[in-house]
Structures are given as structure tokens and as C-alpha cells.
Amino acid sequence: MYKILHKETLSDVTKLMVIAAPEAARKAQAGQFIIVRVDERGERIPLTVADHDREAGTVTIVFQEVGKTTMHLGTLEQGDELATFTGPLGHPTEIEDYGTVICVGGGTSIAIIFPIARALKEAGNTIISIIGARNKELLFWEDKMQTVSDELIVCTDDGSYGRKALVTEPLKELLEQHDGEISRVWAIGPAIMMKFCAKTTRPFGVKTIVSLNTIMIDGTGMCGGCRVQLTDGAKFVCVDGPEFDAHQVDWDLLLARQRFYLEEEKQAVERWQHKCQLGVD
Amino acid sequence: MAELSNRERLQIPRQTMPTQEPLARRTNFDEVALGFTLELAQQEAERCLQCAKPHCVEGCPVGVLIPEFILALRQGDIEGAVRAMKEKNNLPAICGRVCPQETQCEAKCVLAKKGEPVAIGRLERFVGDYELERHVCPLERTTPTGKQVAVVGSGPAGLTCAVDLGRLGHEVMIFESLHKPGGVLVYGIPEFRLPKRVVNGEIDYAAECLGIKMHPDAVIGRLYTIDELLNEQEFDAVFLGTGAGLPSFLRIPGINYNAVLSANEFLTRVNLMKGYLFPEYDTPVKVGQRVAVIGAGNVAMDSARCSLRLQALHAQETGEVHIVYRRSPVEVPARAEEVHHAEEEGVIFDFLTNPVEIYGDESDNVCGMRCIRMELGEPDESGRRRPIPIEGSEFDMDVDMVIMALGTRPNPLVFNEAGGLERTKWGTVVADEETGRATKARVWAGGDVVTGAATVISAMGAGKRAAADIDRFLRGEINPW
Numbered sequence: 001m002y003k004i005l006h007k008e009t010l011s012d013v014t015k016l017m018v019i020a021a022p023e024a025a026r027k028a029q030a031g032q033f034i035i036v037r038v039d040e041r042g043e044r045i046p047l048t049v050a051d052h053d054r055e056a057g058t059v060t061i062v063f064q065e066v067g068k069t070t071m072h073l074g075t076l077e078q079g080d081e082l083a084t085f086t087g088p089l090g091h092p093t094e095i096e097d098y099g100t101v102i103c104v105g106g107g108t109s110i111a112i113i114f115p116i117a118r119a120l121k122e123a124g125n126t127i128i129s130i131i132g133a134r135n136k137e138l139l140f141w142e143d144k145m146q147t148v149s150d151e152l153i154v155c156t157d158d159g160s161y162g163r164k165a166l167v168t169e170p171l172k173e174l175l176e177q178h179d180g181e182i183s184r185v186w187a188i189g190p191a192i193m194m195k196f197c198a199k200t201t202r203p204f205g206v207k208t209i210v211s212l213n214t215i216m217i218d219g220t221g222m223c224g225g226c227r228v229q230l231t232d233g234a235k236f237v238c239v240d241g242p243e244f245d246a247h248q249v250d251w252d253l254l255l256a257r258q259r260f261y262l263e264e265e266k267q268a269v270e271r272w273q274h275k276c277q278l279g280v281d
Numbered sequence: 282m283a284e285l286s287n288r289e290r291l292q293i294p295r296q297t298m299p300t301q302e303p304l305a306r307r308t309n310f311d312e313v314a315l316g317f318t319l320e321l322a323q324q325e326a327e328r329c330l331q332c333a334k335p336h337c338v339e340g341c342p343v344g345v346l347i348p349e350f351i352l353a354l355r356q357g358d359i360e361g362a363v364r365a366m367k368e369k370n371n372l373p374a375i376c377g378r379v380c381p382q383e384t385q386c387e388a389k390c391v392l393a394k395k396g397e398p399v400a401i402g403r404l405e406r407f408v409g410d411y412e413l414e415r416h417v418c419p420l421e422r423t424t425p426t427g428k429q430v431a432v433v434g435s436g437p438a439g440l441t442c443a444v445d446l447g448r449l450g451h452e453v454m455i456f457e458s459l460h461k462p463g464g465v466l467v468y469g470i471p472e473f474r475l476p477k478r479v480v481n482g483e484i485d486y487a488a489e490c491l492g493i494k495m496h497p498d499a500v501i502g503r504l505y506t507i508d509e510l511l512n513e514q515e516f517d518a519v520f521l522g523t524g525a526g527l528p529s530f531l532r533i534p535g536i537n538y539n540a541v542l543s544a545n546e547f548l549t550r551v552n553l554m555k556g557y558l559f560p561e562y563d564t565p566v567k568v569g570q571r572v573a574v575i576g577a578g579n580v581a582m583d584s585a586r587c588s589l590r591l592q593a594l595h596a597q598e599t600g601e602v603h604i605v606y607r608r609s610p611v612e613v614p615a616r617a618e619e620v621h622h623a624e625e626e627g628v629i630f631d632f633l634t635n636p637v638e639i640y641g642d643e644s645d646n647v648c649g650m651r652c653i654r655m656e657l658g659e660p661d662e663s664g665r666r667r668p669i670p671i672e673g674s675e676f677d678m679d680v681d682m683v684i685m686a687l688g689t690r691p692n693p694l695v696f697n698e699a700g701g702l703e704r705t706k707w708g709t710v711v712a713d714e715e716t717g718r719a720t721k722a723r724v725w726a727g728g729d730v731v732t733g734a735a736t737v738i739s740a741m742g743a744g745k746r747a748a749a750d751i752d753r754f755l756r757g758e759i760n761p762w
Contacts, residue, residue: 023504037460043554043563044460069563084460086498217554217564220458220500221692222468222526223546229537234530239694253537256645260539264565271560 002085005058007078010140013065014108015074016050021085022057030115031093031211031243034059035219037084038072044217045069048242049088050111059085062111068268075276089219090242093209097124098183102174103149104130104167104197106189110141112211113188118148120186126150128182130170132189136161167193168200175204182206187246191255198246208246212237214257229253287330295397296325303625307586308593310472310557313622314378319359322407326355329399332391337401340389342742343441345369347386347401350408363412366405367420371444372483372741374413375437375466377406378475380738381616413482420490423450428755431456431516433501433695436464437737438728439522440484441744442751446520447491449752454516456499459553464524466737468553469545471583473590474619477552502697511723518723518751521710522744525689525729531575535639536685540569540647544576544584544686551587557594568592569682570600573650575636577606578734581686582619585628588684602628603680607635607655607668633657633668637675639683650678691730699724709733717747722762725751 006018024034033046051060065074076082093116101120105113110131121127129149133139134157146152153170154162163170167189175182185208187197194210201208216226219238226237229250235241299315300306306313317325329351337347346365353361366373382388382402390398412418428451432443435457443453461467463480488495501507501523510516528543530536547566550556556566568591574584585602592600604623606613609632613620624630633655640649654674657666691708703711703720710719710726717725727743729735753759 023499027504038563041555041562043565084498086458086460086500087503089500089503217546217549218459220526220694222528223549224528224530224543225546227537234537250537253645257537257539259644260646261565261567264559264567268560268563268565 001081001083004076004078004080004082007076010062010111011138013074014062014138014140015065016060016062016111017073017076018058018060019082019085020057021059024059024085024087025052025054025057028052028059028088029092030095030119032088032090033219033242034061034085034087035089035216036061036073036082038069038076039083042072042083043069044084044219046089046213046216046219046238046242048112048211048213049115051115059087062108064108067265068272071269071272086219090238091240093119093186093243095119095123100126100128100178100181100183102128102130102171102182102185104132104171104185104187104189105145106131106167106193107133107138109188109190109211110139110145113186114141114144114148116186116188117145121148128174129153130155130167130174132156132165132167134158166196168196171197172200175201175206179204184209186210191251191258194246195251195255198249198251202247209243210246210249211242212244212249212254213242214254215261285327290328290330291392291396293324293328295328295400296321296403298400298403303627306473307589307626310590312476313473316410317403317407322404323355323357325400325404326351328392329355330391336389336391337386337399340385340387342385342738343369343745345386345405351399351401351404354404354408359408359411360417362408363418366408367412367418370405371420371441371487372409372437373405374409374479374483375475376738376741377402377404377409378479379466379470380405381736383617385738409483410479413479413486416486420444420448420487422448422491425452426450426755428452428517429454429515430518430520430751430755431510431514432520432522433507433510434458434464434522434524434728434730435462435484435495436466436522436524436728436740438524438730438740438744439464439520440487441741442520442522442727442748443493444487444491445745445748446751447487447493449748451752451755453491454494454496456501456505457495457497458500460497461553462495462497464522468549469580469583471548471552471587473586474583500694502694502699506697507695507699507702507721507724517755518725520717520744520747520751521695521719521724521726521730522728522740523692523695523730524740525734526692527690528685529687529689530685531636531687533636533638535641535647538639538641538645538647540567540682541639542682542684544574544580544684545689547584547684548580548587551591557587557591566591567682568595568600569647569680571680572600572602572682572684573605573636573678573680574603574684574686575605576686576688577604577608577613577615578686578688579615579619581606582615582623582628584684584686585623586626588682589626589628603631603678604628605631605634605636605652605678607633608665609633609657612665635668635670636683647681647683650680650683651675652678689729689734691733707733715746716750716761717743718750718761723754
């Protein structure tokens with residue numbers, strides 16, 4: 001069992017938890033993920049490592065309450081325990097001094113892009129960051145991103161904070177302004193956002209890295225449920241990724257695969273909300 | 282009962298295993314084979330001729346004292362039968378259910394020459410279940426040696442090795458990547474063939490008796506490397522029993538559509554995650570109305586039979602499940618009993634049929650599969666006749682789910698930063714067959730990670746032989762490196 005040492009509310013539906021996991025903390029690096037299971041009847045879901053503290057023996061996760069499991073997780077409090085916390089899994093982000101890089105974080109994934117931007121900054125890169133969310137309420141960590149960015153652009157879809165734009169708009173402008181100067185782009189967020197970031201950077205020929213969050217069970221290459229089609233063949237997100245070259249990903253197939261259990265997810269959420277209303281469980 | 286003559290023993294028919302009726306059982310996940318009663322077990326035990334040179338024992342990879350346990354059983358000394366059994370077999374309730382006895386001990390039984398062999402497997406299960414319920418013969422540790430062994434993987438090989446090392450007085454910690462111990466016994470083999478209470482019961486009982494520590498959620502290769510286990514974590518020896526967990530997919534167009542899945546994923550959802558109890562359990566599992574399972578091994582039979590049951594649970598009365606196999610019935614690698622059970626339950630077998638393409642609809646869900654008929658040619662390197670496509674024989678199958686049960690390979694994750702550990706081109710660990718010694722000092726390996734996908738009992742045999750060799754090494758009797 002893995003104890004929740006600290007819980008923070010980043011927005012109504014976005015929560016941060018610091019988990020006591022000294023063994024995982026020894027090894028965790030930016031870009032890797034953890035498989036989490038809430039309780040004995042729970043499903044296994046992958047969550048990207050948002051931070052780690054080797055001395056304190058903790059790993060931090062950030063999640064958005066979108067399905068039954070994340071809603072359930074969100075009801076847990078400091079002192080509660082998780083049934084499973086397996087990791088770190090997957091390959092860490094390849095951190096080098098590339099020169100000038102753009103880091104894009106959308107919604108909950110701002111928590112994921114932050115440690116990557118920080119590591120890239122420490123490696124000597126010039127960091128231009130773009131963070132975005134649907135509205136002001138869903139934005140967080142502007143201050144933290146500021147500390148690791150040489151330039152930071154904040155936008156919301158509805159214009160309730162920062163610039164009214166999708167992240168792809170400033171991304172395109174930056175690539176135009178700095179034509180030939182950007183060595184790499186990291187774009188992490190919902191699949192649809194990553195798809196359009198890939199589309200935006202492709203004409204500029206700038207290598208773009210995305211972190212894929214697919215359906216998976218074991219996280220070690222055993223089930224193959226996470227497979228993704230790249231131009232050079234099928235890969236497993238859990239052991240070959242989770243970071244991939246965005247220009248190689250078959251995005252439409254990825255989006256279709258994410259929708260496979262939509263009906264069951266809806267059923268599970270309805271059941272969970274009904275239970276919560278009744279005040280049981 | 283008066284002692285019978287051999288002639289009288291030969292008159293007794295092989296006792297039939299009580300089972301759930303096919304039509305009833307295809308609607309539930311309860312165990313199919315219900316087990317012998319004491320009367321049936323003793324009647325069956327009377328059939329054993331107590332050969333002076335028992336060939337059955339030669340057929341057993343772990344050398345179970347078969348005549349001894351059967352004799353005790355028929356004399357009414359069930360505790361004695363348990364003791365005889367546990368001399369060699371640490372997990373009899375599991376082996377009694379999943380060993381392919383028909384090709385091992387029972388194939389060597391002298392009665393098999395003229396009729397039906399003694400039902401050794403069913404008797405083993407009876408004895409194992411008796412012990413599981415009553416705990417009359419706890420495993421005992423010899424004097425502690427103070428040596429520590431890391432066993433990586435808690436499937437049949439790892440468990441057997443761990444238990445034997447524990448009995449020999451060593452401190453054992455088992456590292457398991459999933460949240461529950463048992464490996465393929467919990468994620469692969471379904472409840473109706475091997476109830477999880479049996480697996481958990483055997484493991485908990487043995488671990489408790491011997492003080493074996495269990496570390497779930499530990500992916501070796503990531504959390505610790507093999508070198509770290511040996512050096513930083515100060516284990517004196519490491520045994521790798523990580524199995525063959527990586528699925529294979531056919532290399533044909535359309536394999537990434539929704540509802541094309543590996544048998545590993547399908548079975549893990551059903552068994553480990555209890556997806557058949559969704560939404561009581563959180564992990565969903567879908568089943569098509571017309572499912573094609575590609576392959577004809579035990580994993581394929583398990584997938585097909587789980588599909589039938591899910592169709593019944595999801596109330597799809599028009600459901601159909603096909604086994605699609607490119608060779609003929611003769612080459613089917615699954616156990617005869619599994620094939621028989623699948624047929625009884627209504628699985629449709631399409632032999633000499635090979636998929637060439639999977640079709641997807643506008644939502645990228647499976648909506649059909651193109652196949653080609655095959656014929657058998659000359660024997661290939663496996664000794665089986667090579668299937669050859671019949672030109673122009675392509676046809677379309679109306680399916681909405683495809684499960685690939687095409688064999689598995691070892692997971693390379695465990696080999697991260699394990700310098701000096703040699704592997705074959707198939708990704709299996711190079712290890713001595715008799716001792717399990719790998720090419721890296723203080724590392725042993727056994728089971729599917731060495732042989733590629735094989736049986737539970739052969740993995741147990743390898744775990745046992747490695748434990749004996751590790752023991753000799755830890756006692757300073759040998760130093761092979």
C-alpha cells in the first residue's frame with residue numbers, strides 16, 4: 001500500500017497527490033509513468049510522473065477527474081492509501097542541450113511538461129513555453145512554468161485568462177518568428193491537441209515529441225493494448241514510449257482506440273455518481 | 282477393504298471426473314471439473330498396480346512419489362498421501378488441475394498400454410484440495426542459512442524455486458511486477474479451469490510456512506536491475522522466472538483496429554482484473570458477437586471459452602466463437618481435454634484456415650476478416666507438416682472481434698543493464714538445462730524465460746532443479762563461475 005502524504009487541488013477537477021513510494025522515487029525521471037490502482041476492485045491506469053523527491057521518497061502525480069477511477073482517486077485524502085503504485089515505467093525524456101526548444105502543455109499535462117521543461121532548462125536549453133486550457137479555472141502552475149521558461153505564453157480556449165487561443169496558434173507564430181532556430185518541440189496534452197500540434201510543426205520540419213497516454217493494463221509490454229501505429233510499424237506505448245516522434249503517429253487510429261471503452265466508461269461514471277449521491281462506498 | 286488382486290484391479294473402470302454440464306457452464310465462470318469425492322478417489326486409487334519400477338514417476342518433471350501417495354490414499358491415510366505428495370510437489374492443487382498428465386505421468390502408466398491409465402492428475406488434485414482445506418502438512422524450514430535469494434517472477438517457476446529454497450533454509454524475496462502473485466496462474470489461466478482461491482491459497486500457505494517475502498508492484502529492470510539486486514540489495518543469488526509474457530501479433534493489415542487484441546490482454550482483463558464482474562470491478566472487458574480466436578494452443582482454448590461465457594453474461598444469445606487454425610486437428614497444440622471441453626461448450630473450429638487481412642469500419646472497429654484455406658505439405662523444422670496457402674481460396678469471415686493467441690516471448694524489460702547475461706536470438710535466457718545456471722555469475726533462470734512458452738509443470742521442474750543448484754552454491758559446495 002502506498003500512502004498519500006499530501007493532496008492539493010489545482011482546479012475543481014485537477015488534483016495533485018504526493019505519494020510515499022521510496023523505491024519508485026529512487027529511479028523516477030521526467031517523462032516516465034506509474035501504474036496506479038485505487039483499491040482491490042480498481043482498474044490499472046497509467047499516470048505520468050509529475051515530480052519526485054529521492055530524499056523524501058515520494059513521487060507526485062497530477063490527474064484530471066474524467067472517469068470513474070480518477071473521480072474515485074480524487075475523493076481520497078491525505079493519509080489514505082493506494083492499492084498499487086508500480087513504476088517508474090517507460091523511457092525517460094531524452095534530456096540534452098538542444099539549443100532553443102518549445103514546451104507546450106495543455107490542461108492537466110501542464111503538470112507533465114513542467115518537469116520536462118525544468119530538466120531541459122537545467123541542461124542549458126533556452127525554453128519557450130506555451131500553456132493552455134479550456135478556461136481560467138483549469139489553468140495552474142503559471143508561476144512554476146515561469147521559473148523554468150525564458151518566455152511563457154498563457155492561453156485559454158474561451159479567453160477567460162491570458163490570450164484567447166488554442167495552443168497551436170502561438171506555436172505556429174513562434175515557429176514563424178524563430179524560423180530555423182527551434183531545435184525541438186515537446187507537446188503534451190490531450191490526444192487531439194497533440195495531433196494538431198504535430199500538424200502545426202510538420203511544415204517547419206521541427207522534431208516534435210509527444211507523450212502518449214493510451215489504454216494499458218500491465219504497463220510492461222504484456223497486454224499490447226497500448227499499441228500505436230507509427231510510420232515505421234506498431235509500437236507499444238508502455239515499453240517503447242511513452243514519448244514518440246509526433247510526425248510518425250497515426251493520430252486518427254490513436255483517437256479511435258481511445259474511444260473503444262467509451263460506453264463502459266460512461267456506465268462506470270454513472271454508477272459511481274449514483275453511489276456517491278446515495279452516500280455509500 | 283480386502284486387498285485386491287491385480288486381475289481385480291484391472292476390472293475397475295477409470296473413474297469419471299464429475300463436471301458441470303456444458304450448457305450450464307458456458308454461462309458461468311465457476312470451475313468446470315468438480316473434483317473427485319473421497320469414494321471416487323479411493324476407487325480410482327485401487328486401480329494402481331504399485332509397479333516395482335514405476336514409469337509414471339519418470340514421466341513427471343518434478344518426480345512426484347506417485348505410487349506412494351496413491352497407496353496411502355487407498356489405505357485411507359490421506360494425511361500420508363499429502364506428505365508423500367509434498368515431498369516433491371509444493372503446489373499439488375494447482376498441478377492437479379493444469380498439468381498435461383496425458384502426455385506425462387499418465388502416458389507412462391502401465392495400464393495405458395492396454396486400456397486407460399490411472400487418473401493420477403485427478404488423484405493429485407484430490408490430495409491437493411484436501412491439504413488446501415485442512416493444512417495438515419505444513420512445509421517446514423531446515424536450519425536458516427542466512428543466505429538471501431531474489432526470485433524474479435511469481436509464476437510456476439519462481440514459486441517452485443522460492444518454496445524449495447525456503448524449505449532449504451534460505452531467505453527468499455519474490456519480486457512480482459503485477460499486484461498479485463501467481464504470474465500466468467492468475468493473469469492467464471481462467472477461473473473455470475483454475476480458481477484463484479486455489480492459487481492464492483497455495484501461495485499464501487507456502488509463503489507463510491516458509492517466511493517467504495512477497496514484493497508485488499516490482500518491475501525488475503526498472504525498479505531494480507539484476508545488478509542492483511546482486512550488489513546494492515545484497516542478494517546472494519537471483520533466480521529469473523519471468524516467463525514469456527510478450528504477445529505476438531500476426532503481420533497482416535488491420536491488426537490495430539479496435540477489437541483486435543492479444544490473448545494476453547483479453548485474459549488479463551477477464552482473470553486478473555475480473556473484468557467479467559464489471560461494473561462491480563472497474564476493468565471493462567468487451568466481447569464480440571462473432572469472435573475469432575487465432576491459434577489452437579491452451580491459451581487459444583482459454584480465450585475462446587472465456588468469450589463464450591462473456592457472451593452469455595452479456596446476454597448475446599446469437600454469439601459465435603471460432604478457433605481459426607492454419608494447420609489440421611492433428612497438429613493442435615492444446616491439451617486434448619481443453620479441446621474437448623471447448624467443443625462441448627460450442628466453440629467452432631476452423632482448421633486449415635489462415636487470416637490474411639482484418640477489415641475495419643468507419644469507427645476503426647473490426648467488421649470482418651479475410652482468410653485463406655491451407656493444405657498440409659512436407660514436415661517443417663518443427664516436425665509438423667507445413668501449412669501451404671491454397672491459391673484463390675480466399676474468403677471472408679463475418680467477425681467483430683479477433684483475439685490473437687499465437688504464442689508469447691520473454692519480456693526483455695528484466696534484462697535492462699544486466700551485463701553478461703546471454704540470450705538467444707529468440708530472446709530467451711541461455712541457461713543450463715540441468716542446473717538453470719545462466720551465463721552471468723550468481724544468476725539462474727528457468728521456465729518459459731528459458732524455454733519459450735511451455736507448460737506449468739515444466740516450469741516447476743526447472744524451478745526445482747535451479748533451487749537445488751542455488752542451494753549447493755550457497756552452501757559453498759560449488760562455484761561454477
